[in-house]
Amino acid sequence: MPKIYLGIDVGSVSTNVVALDEQGQVLTTVYLRTRGQPIQAIQEGLRQVVATLGKDISVAAAGTTGSGRSLAAVMVGADVIKNEITAHAFAASFAVPGVQTVLEIGGQDSKIIILRQGIVTDFAMNTVCAAGTGSFLDQQAARLGIPIEEFGRRALESRSPVRIAGRCAVFAESDMIHKQQQGHPLEDIIAGLCEALVRNYLNNVGKGKEILPPVVFQGGVAANAGMRQAFNRALGTEVIVPKHYGVMGALGAALLAREMRPAVSAFRGFDLTGREFRSGGFECQGCANHCEVVELREGRQVLARWGDRCGKWSNAVAV
Amino acid sequence: MKVTFPHMGHLWLILKTALEGIGLEVVVPPPCTRRTLELGVRHAPESACLPLKVNLGNFLEAKELGADTIVMAGGVGPCRIGYYAQVQREILRDIGCEYKMVVFEPPDVHFSEVWDKVKYLNRRPWQEGVRGVILAWQKACAVDSLEQEVQHLRPREAKPGQADAVFQQALGELDAAGSRGEIKKIVKKAKSEMAKIPRHGGGPLLRVGIVGEIYTLLEPLVNLNIERRLGALGVEVVRGLFLSRWINDNLFKGLLPLPGHHPEKTAPPFLNHFVGGHGWESVGDTVTFARHGCDGVIQLAPLTCMPEIVAHSVMPAVQEARGIPVMTIYLDEQTGEAGLQTRLEAFVDMLRWQKGRKAAERRGTYLQQKLFQGAENKCQKFT
Ligand code: SF4
Secondary structure (H helix, E strand, C coil), rough: EEEEEEEEEEECCEEEEEECCCHHHHHHHEEEEECHHHHHHHHHHHHHHHHCCCCCCEEEEEEECCHHHHHHHHHCCEEEEEHHHHHHHHHHHHHHHCCCCCEECCCEEEEEEEEEECEEEEEEEECCCCCCCHHHHHHHHHHCCHHHHHHHHHEEECCCCCCCCCCCCHHHHHHHHHHHHCCHHHHHHHHHHHHHHHHHHHHHHCCCCCCCCCEEEEEEHHHHHHHHHHHHHHHHCCCCCCCHHHHHHHHHHHHHHHHCCCCCCCCHHHHHHCEEEEEEECCCCCCCCCCCEEEEEEEEEEEEECCCCCCCHHHHHHC | EEEEECCCCCHHHHHHHHHHHHCCCEEECCCCCCHHHHHHHCCCCCCCHHHHHHHHHHHHHHHCCCCCCCEECCCCCCCHHHHHHHHHHHHHHHHHCCCCCCCCEECCCHHHHHHHHHHHEEEEEHHHHHHHHHHHHHHHHHHHEEEEEEECCCCCCCCCCCCCCCCCCHHHHHHCCCHHHHHHHHHHHHHHHHHHEEEEECCCCCCEEEEHHHHHHCCCCCCHHHHHHHHHHEEEEECCCCCCHHHHHCCCCCCCCCCCCEEEEEEECCCCCCCCCCCHHHHHHHHHHHCCCCCCCEEEEEEHHHHHHHHHHHHHCCCCCCCEEEEEEEEECCCHHHHHHHHHHHHHHHHHHHHHHHHHHHHCCCCCHHHHHCCCCHHHHHH
């Protein structure tokens, strides 16, 4: 039975699964919308892995990452639980050995990771500002009535991008509307928006960081040719978009799992796609914190609890 | 007169003893919780920094318990905390919450300024009052010594939370203690219990220094329990700022022979001047931690805190010159636990990675596996 390594990245926007063979080659990747239902997304992701690779596989190790990493880890039985930054850095340096800068822009957040000689030396993360994330680009594409796939191509047609204030999503949007009404051609506005987002990213997330080549650009937004071009121009160097740019978190988690090589994997088997998991929550009345405790159940059994500040609930279940 | 005061970590225990020592009836505000924060945020100006908001919440909650007088520390110098007492008084008045306020400030002219205020509050013959203050001081030293023990144990204990449980228990006992002998006994008992806690004997530990604005350093509600989170990630936390030292530096003007901060010696050439709050100390302590072999430094500050912003801006130079990674975290009521946890984990991974390489360079091999050593799966605990 061929051995595989699984990586699962559960984010608020997307849930991705990657399966690697023993050499670290990507066998299959799955990209799904989380739609606020991480449990279903994880199950569906695993189902698709089995659908592509067949039932005749054994999982040698599994890793999880993303904001839902703990939930995913308990559900599938993970050997490694890693934060997004480490996972992304790991994947980038595997895809592009010697990488010194990783720019990552996903659906909900963006980050920059600085590596020197294969080791992370600095990073920054932006989770509060919507301008400069995939969701904002999606929104603007929809508002302009252009499919997001075409958005980047249109940006490349521009000869003189207009300058758009990109400090914050609200300003950027109103400034774009203003520029549209002034009669600027659409492609110039789109290209201007890309430049504004890149400026915003470099000023906020990349502030004070030394961006040296090779620069890897990954995350869903890296699909956008307009954004790539804007980065190339702003940095004066060609950014590299790795083949699996959209699922680098999951790839990193799988690589980290492979690196760990546990004697016996904690993976609970693919049949968990058929089991019934439920997550629920309640507000603890134990003190004035009123923590919102979240629990993951399989059937009647409580698998794990999170969200309590005092440890009263999470200590109550043996994970 | 029923006096109350703002919370700041374990300060309540010390203040309560001192104030009771001079014969006052004391109302300790309920421990800081999300409700405290919500109350404060509701009534404070949006752009004020977090300490003001939480303090305001403390006062409102203490009022519910019948307090009528506030004793608090003010500040001098270029930090707005100096005005917070006044701002808070106005806000409280506006919402119809009447309080008398006694504000202690670092005496800039003479120690008698502090003395006058003590005289105003004092209800007992002064010998007794002095006894109470000395008792409070002894408690401060006891709390600090136990807390250092906890910081040492957190990354080493097999099951997270055990050292903290002993510590909490001891705090309760210290609160009730009435003499030096009792305090000594409590400390001894707690330390021997801590010594019995099983340890995991895992891989090499990282040491991380934390610096920054005092309130964010000392109040767990505000820093989202950062020390416990780091402990659970296998990191030993060291901190330059402890209550006993702060009390000595600020209220006794360094009269007591304690190791104080000496930013004037450690911070230059990066920062040559007092910049308000603890900005100067943040830079100085970072340099000290680097010298003492810490693997990294985390700077904590309330969002928009001016002194810490100044310190933050010179950190890249310190990092570069002293070769120590520094991560700055700004905290406000919007700070999410998930985001903080991710940053901490990533920072710890980064330090572990770098440490692994440094060790490997010495041995001539480089093991990526370093990344997996330590308390790998414990991070679940706080997420
Ligand atoms: S879980 Fe703990 S901290 Fe949270 S409300 Fe309940 S008792 Fe309070």
